[in-house]
Amino acid sequence: MIRLVGNKLQNSLLLRLGGMFVAITVLAVASMSTSWMVAETTQGSGKAINLAGSLRMQSWRMASIYQRIQQNDKPEYRENLTQAISRFEHDLKADSILAVLPDDETTPLMQVYRQVETRWRTQIKPGLASQPAAPAATATSASVLDQIPEFVARINDLVKQIEEAAEAKILVMRVILGAAVIATLLVVALSIYLVNNILVHPLRGLLGMADQIGQGKLAARTDLTGEDEIGRLGQAFNHMAEDLSKLYQNLEARVEEKTAELTIANRSLELLYHSIARLYNGPVAPATYAILLKDLETVLGVGHGMACLVEAGETRARVIASTLHPEHGDADLCGLMSCAECLAHPTLAVHPMSDGRRVLSLPLRDTEHHYGVLQLEMPPGKELAQWQTQLLDALSRHIGIAIGTARRTEQHRRLSLLEERAALARAQHD
Numbered sequence: 001m002i003r004l005v006g007n008k009l010q011n012s013l014l015l016r017l018g019g020m021f022v023a024i025t026v027l028a029v030a031s032m033s034t035s036w037m038v039a040e041t042t043q044g045s046g047k048a049i050n051l052a053g054s055l056r057m058q059s060w061r062m063a064s065i066y067q068r069i070q071q072n073d074k075p076e077y078r079e080n081l082t083q084a085i086s087r088f089e090h091d092l093k094a095d096s097i098l099a100v101l102p103d104d105e106t107t108p109l110m111q112v113y114r115q116v117e118t119r120w121r122t123q124i125k126p127g128l129a130s131q132p133a134a135p136a137a138t139a140t141s142a143s144v145l146d147q148i149p150e151f152v153a154r155i156n157d158l159v160k161q162i163e164e165a166a167e168a169k170i171l172v173m174r175v176i177l178g179a180a181v182i183a184t185l186l187v188v189a190l191s192i193y194l195v196n197n198i199l200v201h202p203l204r205g206l207l208g209m210a211d212q213i214g215q216g217k218l219a220a221r222t223d224l225t226g227e228d229e230i231g232r233l234g235q236a237f238n239h240m241a242e243d244l245s246k247l248y249q250n251l252e253a254r255v256e257e258k259t260a261e262l263t264i265a266n267r268s269l270e271l272l273y274h275s276i277a278r279l280y281n282g283p284v285a286p287a288t289y290a291i292l293l294k295d296l297e298t299v300l301g302v303g304h305g306m307a308c309l310v311e312a313g314e315t316r317a318r319v320i321a322s323t324l325h326p327e328h329g330d331a332d333l334c335g336l337m338s339c340a341e342c343l344a345h346p347t348l349a350v351h352p353m354s355d356g357r358r359v360l361s362l363p364l365r366d367t368e369h370h371y372g373v374l375q376l377e378m379p380p381g382k383e384l385a386q387w388q389t390q391l392l393d394a395l396s397r398h399i400g401i402a403i404g405t406a407r408r409t410e411q412h413r414r415l416s417l418l419e420e421r422a423a424l425a426r427a428q429h430d
Helices: 002-011 013-042 045-071 075-092 095-100 108-129 139-214 229-280 286-300 339-343 386-429
Strands: 305-309 318-322 349-352 358-365 370-378
Touching: 013 139, 013 229, 045 075, 045 095, 045 108, 045 139, 075 108, 095 139, 108 139, 139 229, 229 286, 229 386, 286 305, 286 318, 286 370, 286 386, 358 386, 370 386
Parallel strands: none
Antiparallel strands: 305 318, 305 370, 349 358, 358 370
8 A cells, every 4th residue: 555655656746746735734734733722721821820929919918917816806807807718718729720730640730739728728727717816926826927938938839830831831832833843844845856856857858858849959858757747748758759850751751752853853854855956956867866875874874875777668777876885896786686576676675685684675666657776785683763764765756756757858858859850851851
């Protein structure tokens, strides 16, 4: 049970803070309750002291009346003495005096009170009541008057004991209040220390971590990983920072990916634009094909290439452009396969060679004719991406269209030339 309560206190910040406030409240209530109880016990002590002090004056007054009776026995003196005795006895047993007397008979206050009461009951009162009628003093009357000073001294002791008892109670109340104040201050100081350590400092750390995360420092982490509320809040902050870091990394990766895609698209568009510009802005010369092959090698990362064209009515292709150096082979020979077999592939295809190489062939054609083949050497392990395949398809189509356009233009030019020659011949004939 104690271990369970300890675990709850350790794992709950609210319980610990509540325990501090409960401890402060209990100390305050206990000190006030104890002070109230002690104050209740001291209530009436002042009245008892005054009343006990008046017993001394009453003793001397009874002695004075007693002497007057000895000198002149008058009825009014006897009546005054009787009233004084009755009043003394009433005040001696008054409630205010009895209220301050302890229950323990062995206490000094109780012993002194018993001595005063006994002496009054056995000596002083009988002596005053049995006074002689004659004015001359007798041995009994003399003995009563002689006992009055000692009796008054006992009453002084009684008053002193009542005062000391009241002062002792006040001292107890002071000690209780002092101890309560010291204990309260200690508990308050401990509470401030604990609140500062378990609440203020952790919250400042979390606030600083939040500021760092707000500034983009997603690697910031907190070491608050306890089981209480602050620890769980620290774990939540760490999870949040981890998730933000992963999300930021994913965003960076996606940005890099999109940037790479845009770069590839820009390079593809640039290559396609320059290639089309070369193809349509001038004659399709071998130098143009060589430049296109060089651009493809640079952008696609492929090996050497060559361009082969087939003239009308022929079955063997002719190499018109190649990036192959003479020391690496004959630039005018294809060496791949027979031209008929190569031209038989209507789409992009990869052909394995006997020496382990691979060659990529792209047909150069338009919607009507097949004009030739564009060949590119594939490095070992090289595979074309989708954008590369699309780029090659688009470029091959544009080359085929450019070749077809150039040939049709040449045909029109020749027809125009033949028609002009025929017209000149008819003119000469006429």
